[in-house]
Amino acid sequence: MKKTYMLIILITFGSSIYAQDIKNTLGTNGNFEVITSSNTETLTVTNASQVIISDIATPTAKTDVLLDLNSINKTLQLPLLTPAVWSTINKGPGRIFWNVQGGAGTLYAFTGTGPLDFISILDTRSLISSLADVRANISGDGSSYYIGTDAGLAADEDDNNNVAFGVEALKNLNSINSASNEAEENVAIGHQASLYTNSGTGNTAIGAQAGVAEFSGTLNYTTAIGYNATPDEDNQIRLGRDVDHVVVPGVLKVQDMLNLKPRASAPANPQLGDMYYDSGINRIRVWAGAPTAVWEIIAWQ
Numbered sequence: 599m600k601k602t603y604m605l606i607i608l609i610t611f612g613s614s615i616y617a618q619d620i621k622n623t624l625g626t627n628g629n630f631e632v633i634t635s636s637n638t639e640t641l642t643v644t645n646a647s648q649v650i651i652s653d654i655a656t657p658t659a660k661t662d663v664l665l666d667l668n669s670i671n672k673t674l675q676l677p678l679l680t681p682a683v684w685s686t687i688n689k690g691p692g693r694i695f696w697n698v699q700g701g702a703g704t705l706y707a708f709t710g711t712g713p714l715d716f717i718s719i720l721d722t723r724s725l726i727s728s729l730a731d732v733r734a735n736i737s738g739d740g741s742s743y744y745i746g747t748d749a750g751l752a753a754d755e756d757d758n759n760n761v762a763f764g765v766e767a768l769k770n771l772n773s774i775n776s777a778s779n780e781a782e783e784n785v786a787i788g789h790q791a792s793l794y795t796n797s798g799t800g801n802t803a804i805g806a807q808a809g810v811a812e813f814s815g816t817l818n819y820t821t822a823i824g825y826n827a828t829p830d831e832d833n834q835i836r837l838g839r840d841v842d843h844v845v846v847p848g849v850l851k852v853q854d855m856l857n858l859k860p861r862a863s864a865p866a867n868p869q870l871g872d873m874y875y876d877s878g879i880n881r882i883r884v885w886a887g888a889p890t891a892v893w894e895i896i897a898w899q
Contacts, residue, residue: 678703682713691715735760740782744768752796757781764806767791792822803827858882864893 650657650666657668667674680699690711697706697716705719733744733753740758744750749762752772759782762768770793773781784801786792792809795801800819803809810817811828820829824838837844860877868885873896876883883893 676705681706681708681716694719753781758783760784762786762791764788764791766793768795769793770796773797868893 649664650668651672652666652668653670653672654668657666660666660668676694676696678698679695681697682699691707691709693708695706695708696703697718706716707719708716710716731745731747731749733750735742735744735750735753735755735757742750742753742757742760744753744760744762744767746763746765746767748769749764749767750757750760750771751766751769753760753768754772757771757773757780760768760771761784762771764787767786767788767790768784769790771781771784773796780799781795781797782799784792784795784798786795786801786803786809788804788808789806791805791807792801792803793807794812794814795803795810795817797816798810798818798820801810801817801822802820803822805822805824805827808822808824808827809829810820810822811830814828814830817829817832817834819833820831821835822829823836824842827836827838829836858873858875860875860880862877864876864883865872865874870885870887873882873884875881876893876895879895882896884896886892886894
């Protein structure tokens with residue numbers, strides 16, 4: 599039985615091509631070809647369901663490729679759209695487009711049908727601020743980067759050279775744009791690190807919930823290391839919490855001064871060599887251990 603096929607194709611390659619300029623031929627090996635009258639462009643649909651668009655006289659088909667742009671001077675043009683426009687067309691996921699929303703544009707792909715159901719396709723030129731949960735404030739005075747959900751949430755371009763890494767790290771950082779109340783050169787690493795730092799300069803917090811404590815106001819040049827380490831004055835280095843112990847396995851050298859915070863009562867569960875400053879007698883006491891098991895007073899002239 600003889601079969602009759604009807605095919606209507608309208609193709610535009612750069613300049614206008616009219617229907618009468620197109621001739622249909624049965625190509626090599628039974629492949630269907632559409633060739634312009636000037637033979638400058640060829641559209642080939644192969645029996646392997648491959649489409650070749652070429653301006654080369656004898657293009658070499660690539661295996662396992664659905665669309666082969668076998669061209670020396672033609673490129674693929676993607677639609678220039680905004681997600682809101684594309685979603686009104688009611689298309690599904692998998693579509694690729696050039697997103698022209700709010701700037702020069704970036705390659706995007708839809709994951710659903712709504713105006714927010716899309717992802718950016720990054721390349722090596724993509725800024726760090728293009729990543730998920732990453733914010734970057736870049737100004738003429740410096741750059742700040744905030745990595746993590748709600749990290750640096752309140753910061754603006756007046757807050758320069760800050761770095762946050764962790765959920766809600768430096769979340770409340772926001773200076774009031776005055777020379778006496780800047781929020782610059784702060785570093786926070788860890789979950790909620792420096793959460794309550796809203797201004798100040800040169801503060802460093804490493805550890806979950808480390809950094810300036812709530813309601814402490816503006817502090818400068820503090821260093822907090824360890825879980826919930828909370829400095830309470832400028833230029834202070836805080837290691838851990840009050841219940842933590844700092845162990846120095848080698849030699850501890852203090853170049854300038856060692857300060858023992860005065861206390862009215864002796865520490866509980868002392869170990870041999872522990873010492874404290876007794877505020878009642880203004881003397882240093884040392885736990886001597888056995889056999890006396892008392893806090894010996896260090897006397898001086």
